[in-house]
Amino acid sequence: MESIHEYRVEAIGAGGRNGVVHAEGILPAISFSPPPEFQGEVGRWTPEHFLVAAVASCFISTFEGMAQTSRLEFDSLQLAAEGVLTKQDTGWRFTEIRLRPAVTVRKEEDHDRAVRLLEKAEKSCLVARSLQCKVALFPAVEIEEELSVPAKG
Helix, strand or coil: CCCCCCCCCEEEEEECCEEEEEECCEEEEEEECCCHHHCCCCCCECHHHHHHHHHHHHHHHHHHHHHHHCCCCEEEEEEEEEEEEEEECCEEEEEEEEEEEEEEECCHHHHHHHHHHHHHHHHHCHHHHCCCCEEEECCEEEECCCCCCCCCC
């Protein structure tokens, strides 16, 4: 495997502080705007959402890869992610991204292993590791209760 990879996107200004971002061979292109609090349009993706989404999608991919490698069986994985933007002396910056993954495992004995893999995924996510802000993990693991089938009598 090569030691350097490049990922290219193109952003095109569409007037009024709006734009479109796309990457060759990847659909769809995504329209964006600054957030409403920075005179952008309501209901549009923003660069701030892109950053939080990049961390969230990287975390999901990292955890799923680790779970597959370690043969952890789970029924569902959901992640709520929130980025905290703070005005500082030097301007606005992300100061924290909070990840709230919730995974449902099939067996009680997988609970601790799932927590460890969630923690390892947070430390291994390359997008999160590339940021200067804190990434905080708040994991939740549930056990899928087995359905009992009534005995025929």
